[in-house]
Amino acid sequence: MMDKALSDRKVKSVVICGHNGKFCGGADIREFSSPLTGPLLIPVIQGVESAAKPVVAAIEGVALGGGLELALGCHYRIANSKARLGLPEVHLGLLPGAGGSQRLPRLIGVPAALDLITTGRHVTAAEALQLGLVDRVTDRNTVDEAVKFALSVADQSPQSRRISTFPCPRHPDLDALFEDVMQRVRQRARGALAPVACVRAVRAAATLPFPQGMERERELMATLFTSGQARAQQYHFFAQRAVGRWSMPSGARWDKTKPVAVHKAMVIGLGTMGRGIAVALVQAGVSVVAMETNEKQLTDAKQAISSMLERGAKRRGVAPALDKIRYSSDHSRRSRSALTGGP
Numbered sequence: 001m002m003d004k005a006l007s008d009r010k011v012k013s014v015v016i017c018g019h020n021g022k023f024c025g026g027a028d029i030r031e032f033s034s035p036l037t038g039p040l041l042i043p044v045i046q047g048v049e050s051a052a053k054p055v056v057a058a059i060e061g062v063a064l065g066g067g068l069e070l071a072l073g074c075h076y077r078i079a080n081s082k083a084r085l086g087l088p089e090v091h092l093g094l095l096p097g098a099g100g101s102q103r104l105p106r107l108i109g110v111p112a113a114l115d116l117i118t119t120g121r122h123v124t125a126a127e128a129l130q131l132g133l134v135d136r137v138t139d140r141n142t143v144d145e146a147v148k149f150a151l152s153v154a155d156q157s158p159q160s161r162r163i164s165t166f167p168c169p170r171h172p173d174l175d176a177l178f179e180d181v182m183q184r185v186r187q188r189a190r191g192a193l194a195p196v197a198c199v200r201a202v203r204a205a206a207t208l209p210f211p212q213g214m215e216r217e218r219e220l221m222a223t224l225f226t227s228g229q230a231r232a233q234q235y236h237f238f239a240q241r242a243v244g245r246w247s248m249p250s251g252a253r254w255d256k257t258k259p260v261a262v263h264k265a266m267v268i269g270l271g272t273m274g275r276g277i278a279v280a281l282v283q284a285g286v287s288v289v290a291m292e293t294n295e296k297q298l299t300d301a302k303q304a305i306s307s308m309l310e311r312g313a314k315r316r317g318v319a320p321a322l323d324k325i326r327y328s329s330d331h332s333r334r335s336r337s338a339l340t341g342g343p
C-alpha cells in the first residue's frame, strides 16, 4: 500500500494514520520472543523518509515506540491535542532501535532526547509541540487536518524535512553533559542495561554521522534484545496487566473488592525479604510485630531494619517511625493482626 502510494505519480503527497483513533502503540511485544517476521521497520521508515513526495503523520491516540519512530521518518507530524507520544522501549529492556535514538536528538536536541529516551515517559501533544517533536496540534479531526496540510505542501520537496540529514543540534559541552547524564542514569538504573545503552545510542547520534549512528544503535540493540533483563521486563509488562484480571476461585476480584484499612501487621521471619516487608509496612504507617525465632537473626534484623528506617526517613526529611515496630522471638505469642504473613 505504502509502496503504491509512494510510486504512483498521480499521488502528490501522503498521509499515514492509524486505526480506531490510535496512530500506533509500537511493535507487538509478544513478537520479540519469536523470530521476527513481516516487513522490517527500519527499511520501511527509510523508504518513507526518502520518498520524493511529502509524507505527513496524523497522530491520534498514541504514537509510542516503533509508532513514533515511524512518525519521525515522516516529513511532517500533526498531532491531536489528546495524543500522547513517547519512546518507552527502556521499560521493556530495549532502546528505540528503529532509528529513534538517532532521529530524536537530531530533531529536538540532545538533552530533551536523553530525557525522553532514558525515562521512556510519554509526552502530551502540547509538550511535543513545545519540544519541536510535532509540527502542529489540532483539536479537530486529525486525519482531515493532515490531509489538508498534505495537499498544501504537495508541490514542495521533502528534502529539507528528512530528519536523518539534520545535524545534531550543537551543545556547548557534550562530554560534560554525557558524563553527568550517564552518572545519574547509572544511579537510577541500579544495574539495568537498557538505560545505559540508551545514553550510548544518543551519544552516537551526537557524535557520528547518521549511517554510523544507525550501526551503533543496531549493535547496542543486539546486546539488549536477547538479554535476560529484556525478557524479564517484557514478562513484567504482561504480568502487570494480568494482575487486573486476577480472581480468587470464589470469583472475588481485586478490582471489585472493597479495600479494608490495615493498621496492624505481623511479619514472621526476618530474613532479607521479611526485613524489607517490615520496613515497607512501617513506612506505610502500619504498626508491625516482627517475629524471628533465631536470636542472632533477630539481633541482626533489628539493626538492619532500624538503619533502613533511619535512611528512608532522612531521605524524606521526616522522623524515623521506630516506635511503629516491635520485635518478638516467641512464636507462640502470635497476635491477631489484620495482615499476617512472611517468607
Ligand SMILES: CCCCCCCC/C=C\C/C=C/C(=O)SCCNC(=O)CCNC(=O)[C@H](O)C(C)(C)COP(=O)(O)OP(=O)(O)OC[C@H]1O[C@@H](n2cnc3c(N)ncnc32)[C@H](O)[C@@H]1OP(=O)(O)O
Binding pocket: 025, 026, 027, 028, 029, 030, 041, 042, 062, 064, 065, 066, 067, 088, 089, 092, 096, 097, 098, 221, 222, 225, 238, 241, 242
Ligand atoms: C538482533 C536484534 C535486532 C533487533 C532489531 C529490532 C528493530 C526494531 C524494531 C522494532 C522497534 C519497535 C519497538 C517497539 O515498538 S517496543 C513497544 C513500544 N510500545 C510500548 O511499549 C507501548 C506499550 N503499551 C502501552 O503503553 C499501553 O498498552 C497503551 C498506552 C498502548 C494502551 O494503554 P491502555 O489503553 O491502558 O491499555 P493496556 O495497557 O491495558 O493494553 C491493552 C491491551 O493491549 C496489550 N498491549 C498493549 N501494548 C502492547 C504491545 N506493544 N504489544 C503487545 N500487546 C500490547 C496489553 O497487553 C493489553 O492486553 P490485554 O491485557 O490482553 O487486554
